[in-house]
Amino acid sequence: MSVAISIENVVKRFGKETVINGLSLEIKPGEFFTLLGPSGCGKTTLLRMIIGFNSIEGGQIKIDGKVINNIPTNKRNMGMVFQNYAIFPHMSVKDNIAFGLKNRKVPKAEIEKRVDEILKIVKIDHLKDRMPHKMSGGQQQRIALARAIVIHPEVLLMDEPLSNLDAKLRTEMRNAIKQIQQQVGITTVYVTHDQEEALAVSDRIAVMNGGVIQQIDTPKNIYQRPANTFVSTFIGLSNIMDGKLESNENGKALIRIGDYKFQMNNIKKDCGSNCPVKVSVRPEEFIINKETEEGIPVTVKSSVFLGVTTHYFVETKEGQEIEVIQSSDIGEIIPNGKKVHLKVQVQKINVFSEDGSRSFIDREVRP
Incomplete structure (x- = not known):
């Protein structure tokens, strides 16, 4: 079942510098929600606070009403897709995808079933025995996406997942990511600085600048009725x-x-x-x-x-x-x-x- 994410007055400091000061937003269950803004605006910092890579100096983050501020990253049941894929080069496609399930001590038969299912969803089932270095950037990104989803996380987090791909592959993969997200129905938080990408994949977008949300709205309203000149x-x-x-x-x-x-x-x-x-x-x-x-x-x-x-x-x-x-x-x-x-x-x-x-x-x- 999809979950809601509630971010209430969160604060993030690095030393004496406050990069996020009292930010709040609500993400709906099953929503594809994008954090969009220029480099250094705080979008990746906020994403890392949600998954637990960054500490929270103030406020609360809740998943379906449960405060997760002090829950360790490995206990948050979230999937993460990184900019650089983070695929294990010495493992086959299926072993890469099965990695998280094995760590969770999922029975072998269940692992095989879930890996086969997600391979079909991301459309690389015919490549399951191939090694990553023999695959294109788009195929490697599908591996990373499958590995994040196969553990059945409550939340999927994606940090600039298409920035290393060429223009044609970016268009292809953004369409694939949106289709897969809709098929799985998982609450997704997506970080990008690419405006066109955000407009193409999002249900709603939060435009950020200097750690402050400038506008939260649908792609259509963001484009046609911006809240300010920024x-x-x-x-x-x-x-x-x-x-x-x-x-x-x-x-x-x-x-x-x-x-x-x-x-x-x-x-x-x-x-x-x-x-x-x-x-x-x-x-x-x-x-x-x-x-x-x-x-x-x-x-x-x-x-x-x-x-x-x-x-x-x-x-x-x-x-x-x-x-x-x-x-x-x-x-x-x-x-x-x-x-x-x-x-x-x-x-x-x-x-x-x-x-x-x-x-x-x-x-x-x-x-």
């Missing part, structure tokens, strides 16, 4: 522009970027009028206007044709560089030096406070 720029590409909230009355707000004004109906009611804001526009949320002067005036500096889409790199009259992505079937490619205007898709863009710390978007209101 999340907006860390997840995917965003153009952050200075703007002004000129008025906000009767459910209608008037936003201005330079001389370009547009109306939005999903700005929070408590956001006042006549205040500076940051406007976040993803490259695909612009509309290039070549016919009139409505929009933000820009000059095309360069373009890259990528088949389905064309990426334009433009510059405002103030010198700000902006990236714009348009479908390649929308007219001819605009030449360098051409002056055009950019309109925004108001239902998709995000507006933040001047310091970027909070979103002004009311997610309860449909634009």
Whole structure:
């Protein structure tokens, strides 16, 4: 049965430095939960606290309501998949996978049954007698995953498991990991700095920075409705522009970027009028206007044709560089030096406070 993980006000110190200070989150039973953030943000530190590799200086970690702070790592019934696989090179595939079961004194017949079952789930049953050095990186990662799951842990922890694979294998393995996790139904905590990877595999994502959670949400909401400018720029590409909230009355707000004004109906009611804001526009949320002067005036500096889409790199009259992505079937490619205007898709863009710390978007209101 899947378990819930409750992390309540945990604190982690290394000497005099506090790297996590009062962090809390709830992970649901059977959930694929990802800790995402830049290097040094605390995500691996938190993962190591869950499994017991790192001590806990404050707060509590609970598994289905049971505090595990002082339970030794080998008594926590968790499976771990490491970045470097940690496969025993002198053992065959089946012996690697059986290692944890043998340590737990599981009967031989049961070991064979469980190893055969997990080999089929991770789709390397035809390789069970092969030695690891004769296998690809993706196959070795499947061994590591099988070894972690075969012991029937309550929780599966994965620390940057795909970072050593090439781009094609990473895509293949992230899909495999998600399918296997859904098939087994195990509560999973996954650490990565790769935004695309996190979006592809997660039920929910916690975006971290400096030991602090910036946002916890579904991949769709993280991408479309980031909580602040850090999340907006860390997840995917965003153009952050200075703007002004000129008025906000009767459910209608008037936003201005330079001389370009547009109306939005999903700005929070408590956001006042006549205040500076940051406007976040993803490259695909612009509309290039070549016919009139409505929009933000820009000059095309360069373009890259990528088949389905064309990426334009433009510059405002103030010198700000902006990236714009348009479908390649929308007219001819605009030449360098051409002056055009950019309109925004108001239902998709995000507006933040001047310091970027909070979103002004009311997610309860449909634009």
